[in-house]
Structure formats: structure tokens, C-alpha cells
Amino acid sequence: EADIYQTPRYLVIGTGKKITLECSQTMGHDKMYWYQQDPGMELHLIHYSYGVNSTEKGDLSSESTVSRIRTEHFPLTLESARPSHTSQYLCASSVDQSRNTIYFGEGSWLTVV
Amino acid sequence: DQQVKQNSPSLSVQEGRISILNCDYTNSMFDYFLWYKKYPAEGPTFLISISSIKDKNEDGRFTVFLNKSAKHLSLHIVPSQPGDSAVYFCAARDLQGAQKLVFGQGTRLTINP
Numbered sequence: 001e002a003d004i005y006q007t008p009r010y011l012v013i014g015t016g017k018k019i020t021l022e023c024s025q026t027m028g029h030d031k032m033y034w035y036q037q038d039p040g041m042e043l044h045l046i047h048y049s050y051g052v053n054s055t056e057k058g059d060l061s062s063e064s065t066v067s068r069i070r071t072e073h074f075p076l077t078l079e080s081a082r083p084s085h086t087s088q089y090l091c092a093s094s095v096d097q098s099r100n101t102i103y104f105g106e107g108s109w110l111t112v113v
Numbered sequence: 114d115q116q117v118k119q120n121s122p123s124l125s126v127q128e129g130r131i132s133i134l135n136c137d138y139t140n141s142m143f144d145y146f147l148w149y150k151k152y153p154a155e156g157p158t159f160l161i162s163i164s165s166i167k168d169k170n171e172d173g174r175f176t177v178f179l180n181k182s183a184k185h186l187s188l189h190i191v192p193s194q195p196g197d198s199a200v201y202f203c204a205a206r207d208l209q210g211a212q213k214l215v216f217g218q219g220t221r222l223t224i225n226p
Contacts, residue, residue, distance in 0.1 A: 040122065041218050042117070042202070043202065045215075048213065058213070059215075090157070102159075104149075105156050106154070107155065
């Protein structure tokens with residue numbers, strides 16, 4: 001059972017607002033990830049981190065930013081939300097490269113109106 | 114350029130029968146393959162995986178087959194149960210991508226009573 005938590009689960013905000021999606025894991029995993037998924041589409045990696053003070057952009061370009069100041073915390077921020085940012089955002093973590101499984105949080109559904 | 118493809122967006126199977134979900138990939142550098150299961154409004158959960166050095170891995174009702182020459186893998190569920198109704202994602206790890214997973218677009222499996 002993975003212990004990775006995302007808040008908020010559901011959010012509707014207006015265009016131009018700043019939003020931070022929170023992600024925390026209690027497993028001490030070094031590696032953390034943010035995926036974005038639109039309904040019926042594949043999951044796209046938008047950010048990842050291999051440890052504290054390490055962040056990298058993923059395969060899909062995103063206007064969001066991330067930070068990794070603590071091992072257990074990997075928040076994602078949108079400075080100015082737009083309707084095109086409406087999507088599901090999934091946070092995940094994993095132990096190390098020898099273990100191939102990544103564990104997902106329950107996701108944050110963001111709607112920008 | 115989609116490297117992992119699940120060409121069937123949906124599949125409907127009778128309870129008790131075998132469900133076969135298919136996945137094709139293009140990148141020969143993928144060395145590990147995983148299947149994730151996703152219920153609505155939840156994050157994906159790990160189901161089963163297979164290393165590229167194997168051609169079969171079995172775990173209870175779930176079996177994954179890998180055909181490297183065809184760059185094809187499949188997930189077999191037998192017997193299918195109503196609780197198996199979910200979206201199934203195929204994922205692959207790029208040997209050069211340091212545990213970043215590439216996901217397919219998912220197949221929605223519906224088990225009919």
C-alpha cells in the first residue's frame with residue numbers, strides 16, 4: 001500500500017488565478033513525478049525529481065513549475081491558470097532504479113473556467 | 114510520436130471469460146514493462162510487470178506476455194470478474210530514461226455479468 005497524498009482532489013478556479021497542487025509521500029522515496037492526463041489519453045510526464053533540490057522537466061512541455069525542498073513534498077504550481085490547464089494531475093513516487101514500480105496518488109482534477 | 118500504443122480504447126468481456134488487453138511499443142530501448150489499473154477518480158495502481166529478458170510473468174489471475182520481436186505485450190485476465198472493470202494502462206521504462214515511464218493511452222475494460 002502506497003502512502004502518497006494529493007490535495008486538493010478537485011478544484012475549479014478562474015482564469016488567471018495562481019494554484020498550487022500539493023503532493024506528499026511518507027515512504028521516504030527519493031524519486032517523485034508529476035503526470036498529466038486528459039480523459040481517454042495517455043499519461044504524460046511533465047516534471048520529475050530525483051531528490052531534494054533536484055527538478056527536471058518531463059517529456060510534455062508544461063507551464064507549471066515544481067519544487068523539491070523536502071524529500072516528502074513535491075508541489076506543482078501554476079502561476080496563471082488557463083482553461084487549457086484543465087486536466088487531471090497525478091503525483092507519483094518510487095524507491096530507486098532497481099525497483100521499477102512507481103506509486104501514484106489519487107490525482108487532482110483541475111478545472112479552469 | 115507515441116512510443117507506447119494501446120489501439121483498443123475499450124473492451125467488453127463476459128464475466129468468467131478471458132480478457133486480453135494488448136499493447137505495442139516502438140522503442141527497442143525499453144527494458145521493463147508494467148501494467149497499471151485505474152478506477153475513475155483514483156490514481157493508477159500497479160498490477161503486474163515483466164522484464165525484457167522474460168516472455169511471461171504470472172500473478173494469480175493476471176499473466177503478462179512479451180513478444181520482443183513483435184514489440185508487443187499483452188495482459189491476460191482469467192477468469193474476468195466484475196471488479197476488473199477499469200482502465201488499464203500499459204507502461205514501459207526506457208533504459209536510457211532512468212526510470213521514467215512512458216504510458217499508453219489506456220484501454221477501458223468492462224466486465225459484463
